[in-house]
Amino acid sequence: MNRGSPRRPRASLADRTASLLGAATVGLLVAGCGGYQSMLRPTGVEAARIAELWWVLFAVCSAVFVAVTGFLIFALFRRERGDRENDDATSTRWVAGGVIATLAILAFFFVYNLHVARDSSAYDGSDDAEALVVEVTGVQWWWNVVYMDSVPGNVVRTANEIHLPVGVPVRLDVKTRDVIHSFWMPNLQGKIDLVPGRTNSIWVRAEEPGVYRGQCAEFCGMQHARMAFVVVVEPYDEFQEWLEHQRQPALPPADSIAAAGQQVFLDAPCALCHQIRGTRAAATAGPDLTHLASRRTLAAGTLPNTRGNLAAWIVDPQQIKPGNHMPPVNLDSEDLQALLTFLETLR
Numbered sequence: 001m002n003r004g005s006p007r008r009p010r011a012s013l014a015d016r017t018a019s020l021l022g023a024a025t026v027g028l029l030v031a032g033c034g035g036y037q038s039m040l041r042p043t044g045v046e047a048a049r050i051a052e053l054w055w056v057l058f059a060v061c062s063a064v065f066v067a068v069t070g071f072l073i074f075a076l077f078r079r080e081r082g083d084r085e086n087d088d089a090t091s092t093r094w095v096a097g098g099v100i101a102t103l104a105i106l107a108f109f110f111v112y113n114l115h116v117a118r119d120s121s122a123y124d125g126s127d128d129a130e131a132l133v134v135e136v137t138g139v140q141w142w143w144n145v146v147y148m149d150s151v152p153g154n155v156v157r158t159a160n161e162i163h164l165p166v167g168v169p170v171r172l173d174v175k176t177r178d179v180i181h182s183f184w185m186p187n188l189q190g191k192i193d194l195v196p197g198r199t200n201s202i203w204v205r206a207e208e209p210g211v212y213r214g215q216c217a218e219f220c221g222m223q224h225a226r227m228a229f230v231v232v233v234e235p236y237d238e239f240q241e242w243l244e245h246q247r248q249p250a251l252p253p254a255d256s257i258a259a260a261g262q263q264v265f266l267d268a269p270c271a272l273c274h275q276i277r278g279t280r281a282a283a284t285a286g287p288d289l290t291h292l293a294s295r296r297t298l299a300a301g302t303l304p305n306t307r308g309n310l311a312a313w314i315v316d317p318q319q320i321k322p323g324n325h326m327p328p329v330n331l332d333s334e335d336l337q338a339l340l341t342f343l344e345t346l347r
């Protein structure tokens, strides 16, 4: 960018406004059509109902808009007929018609909305003991994800990435550890609030494999916008494989650098907040890191999971996500590199 270049002619306010509007429109269109995070591209049973409601609302409101605009234009260009009494009677009829039409449309949407809300939040299998239950806990500003199991040893704890099998109803029990959050996977379901002191439940049935983005949808403090997560929908077998892999503890370090890195992790403040199953680190204040390297993002959907980003995050998390609860970790470069090597083995 050479914004300060003296050669460049200054754009007029109108030009700049036009280009800003253009950029915003393109941005909205791209965001809306990308499908990565879009309620208009539903890939779950519940989201499809919500999208249908949205389209019907859009169609009816568009029709109302066209009709009102038509009446307005008609009224503007209509000639006076000079017949006061008749005109008044006609006006009264039109106004009454408008009020009745408005009430009818509102009543229709009220009932339709209740239907969609009921159908998309309840599922007949809610008492099914065999159902897959995932407990999601919102924390400023990340997501703790636990795959429940009747066998305690099979319970899986992970963070910021939720895997779901295709075609299987999954119950999500949502809670919060601090303030109110709202759990939202636009491609798959409507929003559900995470309210202190209670557990809310929602069912989701994914229908299409894919990777989607979810987002906290209730302002919850400074880093609300960076409280995102990844949803990976995969065929049932792949999902089972993933779950089985997540159940395993971390493998012991394979070489001396990774072993040194593990020691750095255990000696540095890391182990005071994070858990790595298979090591002494068992704290639950922060995200579980047992299979950190298998995840797609860092810092709750903020950064792609690469070695460079991981280094930046460890050294100065406040730069990337100001106000988050992870303190900077002061390490010399040798220790940092060993730590990164160790963390990268946590596949």
Ligand code: CUA
Pocket (backbone or CB within 6 Å): 138, 141, 180, 181, 182, 216, 217, 218, 219, 220, 221, 223, 224, 225, 227
């Ligand atoms: Cu959590 Cu917004």
